[in-house]
Amino acid sequence: MRKLIVLMALAIILIFTCGMSKPEPLKLSIGEQLLTDFPPVIVNNTTLIPIRTASYLGYNVTWNSENETVTIKKAGTTDIIQLTVGSKTAYKNKSAIELTVAPQVYANSTYVPLRFISEAFGSTVVWDSKNNGVAVFNPYPEATIMAKSSDLATSRRGVVGLPRVSFQKALEQPEGMTYTYIFPENESSSFYFLKGGSVYYYEVKGEYAQLVWEANTKIDKENNNDIDTFSKYIGGAFDPQVGVQPTISQRLIFFHDNIFVNGTGKFGLIDQNGKEIISHEVRAQQLSEIIVPVPEEEK
CATH class of the missing domain: 3.30.457.10 (Copper amine oxidase-like, N-terminal domain)
Structure with a gap:
């Protein structure tokens, strides 16, 4: 009887051991x-x-x-x-x-x-x-202070200057001389960063911004994921992609940096259909002259 109990206990341990997955490396x-x-x-x-x-x-x-x-x-x-x-x-x-x-x-x-x-x-x-x-x-104290500002434009300028952290294997970094930052309307706690045909989505975690999702855009393909504003705005497929794509259905605010090419910037509003309905162009020498208050943004 005792031998049977021991064998049964060993069998139970074996079942649970086989069912356990290998711990994920730190x-x-x-x-x-x-x-x-x-x-x-x-x-x-x-x-x-x-x-x-x-x-x-x-x-x-x-x-x-x-x-x-x-x-x-x-x-x-x-x-x-x-x-x-x-x-x-x-x-x-x-x-x-x-x-x-x-x-x-x-x-x-x-x-x-x-x-x-x-x-x-x-x-x-x-x-x-x-x-x-x-x-x-390495923390950036000035950017951290700005990111906590009650002024939305100041907070956004601070957020894009925070250190960036990633826990996922990055796709190949593209080359590009122009950049676009996109925020959900009235928010600064998350943002998209577009560069050279690739897109990165970050969420702010106090002193740093963490990469949640990244993808390459394929404009020549049909986009089957048009349920969110950003997908409609891009108008193409995301392939390949790493992480979980956010689903944001509200309006978006964009800031386009074209300083390196011709010394200009552009900012405005993207509606829920993914269309730029408001656009302001400015002469600029630095990003802070582009990430400014958007008059048409709903308060």
Whole structure:
């Protein structure tokens, strides 16, 4: 009887084990660059990265195999940090700092605490549970302050200047000398960015804007997804695309930057049928002269 119970328990465990999916690897986003070759690991709620990955953060990394010490510098600064495998005491400019988790060797690579080295050089680290990832970026305080402004035009100017973060594999970046920013009417918390036949959709997450969806546009194909205003405006198919396309049925506000070509800009209103019904052209030398209040935008 006991043997039968043991066999049944083992069978149940086997069924549940086979049904479990392999945990998704932790993602690391360096701005809009997603690093997948050497994923981070989490030890006691602390994210560790291999020292070879630290170079992608713009750091100069030196490894001393004799005393297992990592020395990290950042170009343009005089700051130096040192960490030793197995020691929770790190040093920044010779001042001792206690770590939560010591650097360690994992899978034949030396791993160091991501948050410590990033924040030591002024970068910001954020955890994104939805994407099972961690992002590192350099904050832009002026853009952050502008993005929180109660003035819509000021907020939009701040939003487009925020650092951009991506947790998805990017499509090939196109070339282009003109750009278009498109916001839902009366909003600044999300925006489309059009460049060279490609489109990117971002959502604002405090100090940064996160890429949610990107696609290449194929104007020569029939567009089967015309349920939202933006699809109607583009008038073509999206192929290929990465992420989830937003469905926005309200009117849109556009700001077109053509400064590099002929020193002009254009802004206006796109109706729910995807038509530009209002358009203002301006002479401009910078984007802030294009992203301005739109008189016809409903308040």
